[in-house]
Amino acid sequence: MATLQTRATARLMMSPAVILLFLWMIVPLVMTLYFSFLRYNLLMPGTEEFIGFLNYKYFLTDPSFFTALGNTLMLVGGTLLITVIGGILLALVLDQPFWGQGIVRLLVIAPFFVMPTVSALVWKNMLMHPVNGLFAWIARSFGFQPIDWFAEVPLLSIILIVAWQWLPFATLILLTALQSLDGEQIEAAEMDGAGSLSRFFYLVLPHMSRAITVVILIQTIFLLSVFAEILVTTNGGPGIQTTNITYLIYSLALLQFDVGGASAGGIVAVILANIVAFFLIRLIGKNLER
Amino acid sequence: MGSITLEKVSKSFGTTSVIPEIDLEINDGEFVVFVGPSGCGKSTLLRMIAGLEDLSGGRIIIDGKDMSSEAPAKRGLSMVFQSYALYPHMSVYGNIAFPLKMDGQDKAAIDKKVKDAAHILNLTNYLDRRPGQLSGGQRQRVAIGRAIVRQPKAFLFDEPLSNLDAALRGNMRLEISDLHHQLATTMIYVTHDQIEAMTMADKIVVLNAGRIEQVGSPLELYRNPRNVFVAGFIGSPRMNLVEGQEASKQNAVTLGVRPEHIRISKTEGAWKGVVGVTEHLGSDTFIHVQADGIGKITVRTDGDFATDHGQTVYLTPEAARLHRFDANGHAI
Amino acid sequence: MARAITTRKKVTFGIIGWGIGFLIFFPILWTFLTSFKTEGTAIATPPQFLFFDWTLENYHEVQSRSDYMKHVTNSVVISVGSTLIGLALAIPAAWAMAFSPTKRTKDVLMWMLSTKMMPPVGVLVPLYLIFRDWGLLDTRLGLVAILTMINLPIIVWMLYTYFKEIPGEILEAARMDGASLMKEIVYVLTPMAVPGIASTMLLNIILAWNEAFWTLNLSAANAAPLTAFIASYSSPEGLFWAKLSAASTMAIAPILIMGWFSQKQLVRGLTFGAVK
Incomplete structure (x- = not known):
């Protein structure tokens, strides 16, 4: 396979993709880094000056940063909790043979294909609306007071919407992992006298552990950047109760036009994401060697 | 015509030398088998002849022309791969016709050649099928069909039978030998199976760690192995290799004796031992004996010879068929 | 892998599976159904599930919005x-x-x-x-x-x-x-x-x-x-x-x-x- 000629051709064919991606990554990142050390507001042109780490200081000591960080962690953690546990249970159910299994599988993965703005609006208006929403009707039919979701528990509401969108992803991947479990291994365990609970904890769960890690890491990457769902439902409010880091930086940049401050926030977000990415990349890289 | 000469051919990947330096002469029409344990460089050598790997040094001369840096297609060779490497999206017909199409031959000529090849290989009824719908043996024949339509100067086979089950392997061995007689074209065949080498080859090349240990006809190798490695590799069950006192008695460091050249008796003989496992093949019986002061010795005897586990037996090697090796493992 | 599965188990999992599938898919189904209602029916209490006057009016209207296409x-x-x-x-x-x-x-x-x-x-x-x-x-x-x-x-x-x-x-x-x-x-x-x-x-x-x-x-x-x-x-x-x-x-x-x-x-x- 490997002759000199093919190797030279190969290098040539890789270069467009590699060069473009390199530029795409490095140019904006360097610019963000540069802006983050400047006083730079689009509303006050001409006042740009180097201010060292002042933007970072403002961003990191701003109380809204801590609220946003807390909200981000709640959003990521809550969604992960629901999707991973729900995903494992759903995968176990979908792995059993029953009539119409294929159709149910399609129903379960459907939310993943719904664009974020649609799912956010449908949930906000048609399901969670305190007067005309379906949940309100259900609550009233059972004699309860309906919850005003986005006023009383705004962050939980967003977590529910996001979890609904990502549950299919977790389910699908965990199901795939489950189906790759060797049937003979399970049979051997049955011969050894393992009950269904111990089979789950000693065989199935360890077998799925890699897939679970992949789900957690990949979802974390995406969940750190949840944006559209917040924009169309709460605009980060009430107050800043649903503002996550991504939304905070967005509002700094495109609502307050504080380029310097938003850039410092952007760098902070990159660092946070990289901590997760570090583990994910190692995991995938290990897989590549096998 | 298809004579192939390797002159000081060497191969290294980075700083690791895989094949130090090899000289080999392959005559037109010969069936040559490269045999050796896995990792001995036999497949690499074949791929270098094919042009799929660069040479690190030396020359490959095909029919008097230096082909060392020619593209694979220009060398006029055909190859049958271990995995058959059939094109899964083409029919059997398409697979066999592919090299002719690449050669730019006209439709009528292609059609005739494909049908002829299919006839020879009993594939006429399968021409419309896809490779995925064929059995292992049929796939193998399609791969061979694709190789023969080009009328190459030589065929290269890279462990072609290793994916087949034992019974089919026996059949295909005969078919390939038959084909060689019909076509009388040079064939180079790589295998790790010494039985394939013994049964098919005109000339066997035994390779070990990138070096040629010995070249010769099957019987030459069987009768006069040049060193311990060849002695141990050729022949089944393996030759018994004895070291120590018994070897010194014969002025050798290692003494080799094939299982079929030992007489076994329940009453008398040169070496005394205890029977371990006995394998009854029907035609033959292999008896594994723990011989006193010598070690494990395998004996091949006739199918009716009966022994029990733990029974004491006596072994006598045939003096004329002993192989003696010196400290470097070379035959004396 | 051929394993004996009791009918009862199959039915149980069928009910659980279809139930969960329906729940997860419901928001999409609900959107689909609502798209055929009039604005009035869409916010009606109690909600109208299937037995309402189906209309394609919303589709006409959305598509006729100049910028939709x-x-x-x-x-x-x-x-x-x-x-x-x-x-x-x-x-x-x-x-x-x-x-x-x-x-x-x-x-x-x-x-x-x-x-x-x-x-x-x-x-x-x-x-x-x-x-x-x-x-x-x-x-x-x-x-x-x-x-x-x-x-x-x-x-x-x-x-x-x-x-x-x-x-x-x-x-x-x-x-x-x-x-x-x-x-x-x-x-x-x-x-x-x-x-x-x-x-x-x-x-x-x-x-x-x-x-x-x-x-x-x-x-x-x-x-x-x-x-x-x-x-x-x-x-x-x-x-x-x-x-x-x-x-x-x-x-x-x-x-x-x-x-x-x-x-x-x-x-x-x-x-x-x-x-x-």
């Missing part, structure tokens, strides 16, 4: 355009990495993946400014460029894992059979890679169609795709549930169907081959 076209142009350009860049690259790997191939792949880990807000500011200065704000060209770069790592990865499954021996066989590099790609590699390329394409159209960070931030009236169009219904006065439902149904239906078709390939694409 523009947003559909934008979505199609942006998602298909970015995917096709991505494929044109990725096919040669993945081909090279799969069939002529070097010691650095793995590093290049991992590096490509790492670009995908960058949070978009990290580069929002400079890209916004670049777009503003180059006149790319609210243009399809700008969005196509952005989405191409966003999805390029996924495209390369998916193609790489597919190409890896094509045995190198087949390409060598083609070479022995006298095929030139061009012919090898046209007659052997491409036909064998078509299923992989197709599912890569499908997944990336889906991802680009639903992308809602850059499309919301970098487009306004002209280049806005359906994600941004639907977002415009979020204004407090816009409580037109039936019309929202009709617009949403049209926006998600084609992608949902494509997604169902590509579900088998989805896992590989979304996990970068870490789970197959």
